[in-house]
Amino acid sequence: MSSGYGVGGVTDPLWFYLLAVPVVLLVGISKGGFAGGLGTLAVPLLTLMVDPRMAAAIMLPILCAMDIFSVWEYRRAWDRETLKILIPGAVLGIVIGGLTFHVMNGDMIRIIVGAMSVYFVANYWFVQRRRGVVAPQPQNALRGGILGGMSGFASFIAHAGGPPLSQYLFPLQLDKTRLVGTSVMFFIIVNYVKLIPYAWLGQLSFENLKISLYLLPFAPLGVWLGIWLHNRVSNRFFYIVAYLLLFLVGVKLLAEGLYALV
Template sequence: MITDPLFYVAAVPAVALAGLSKGGFGGAFGFAAVPLMALVISPVQAAGLMLPILLVMDVVAVAAYRRRFDRAIVIRLLPAGLFGTFLGWLTASVVPEDAVRIVVGTIALAFLARLWLFEHWRRRAAPSAEGFSTAKRPSFLSAQVWGTLAGYTSFVAHAGGPPYQTYVVPLRLDPVMYAGSSAIFFAILNAVKVVPYAALGQFGTETLATAAVLAPLAVVSTFVGVRIVTVIDERAFYRILVWSILAVAVKLIWDGVAGLV
């Protein structure tokens, strides 16, 4: 088990945020987990450590939504998602760890840019909401592009939510169907990731023991998220999170570039 106290300074809030995300705060909270841990350990090791924890959460999510998801969406996105997972494995197995730090930091910046653009679009669209009352069906090409990006970012940083949402949100699914489709899609990707992560040597005794210690925190945080989602000032919390992710992203890119130079 990892015993460095500095690791747990980053890992405890990272896993707690992942749990809060599963509990109802949305993907932005969970996204911070791998970049935070990548400040103190290898980004590949950070992603490998988070995977068993996510698999535990997936068991609960699949049990809850196994009969309430859009099968067509999952089938449409899954082949591209698997291809993206393969590309992510190639990245992690071929390029140096410092390059992976740059990739994770860049993904974090892209995620923040998407948040800003989405918020900007939402504000502009609000006055004419009736113009968005009907679902827009994305094209086949769109499914391949966003599915591949979802698989790639999911493998590298467990951050497949933004590309997935870019494809699915225009479909205007019922909230339960949206949550169920997300749960099933990413549960399958996470299960598939076990083999390439094992091939990368990320499931050693130290990693699995550390994941076992942190897993209860993730479960508790999930239930806490369910309880407090309706009472906490989510807007203020998101502001803090966004600035934190920005700082982490810049630090990862800086460290990666310094390591390569």
């Protein structure tokens, strides 16, 4: 297809890279296993400087590189049964995202994902915890398929697949390292599958790839920082931070979507 969707340009390179370098480091920290919600902020932050579609295209090769480092670190700590439930829905979500790229309303997706994230965390804080100890939920193929599909779709649009994925993973109450490892394995599959429709839609233009290459050296540094932090926090503290960030990201997505529609 036409390459017209690798649109926009960096009109102020200095300010763009002053913003983009910290963004890549934050996403790397998230990929390394600490504060997973940070990864969702990448495209919204870069959108301050460039077209959203260009921001998503720039980040995808960087995410793919980060995934390699993350997978190596967590290669022995992931849940095979969970991935079997999530991946088919995720791939279907990516396919739907690619086929509806021209007509999809990104703001409505932000509202849906944001509202679900806020409800999920609020329900955990104010309902489940008040009932006492929250028991781990069992695997559920239907729920996992739906949330996996939403994650794949949201990931295709703006690399925002974390909140729907968290809504399936958190209630399982996996050990923090196993949870991160499962998330890492999920997203390396999702991100590499996304390369196909991104290339088909012309998102991986020479200009976008060149900017990705300039930012690429900061990817392993961010992942290393995330691994370092992950290995130094307790399981309880990890989940407190994870739920808090999921809530904040949900509020941000909800506010962005509502603001754009009014």
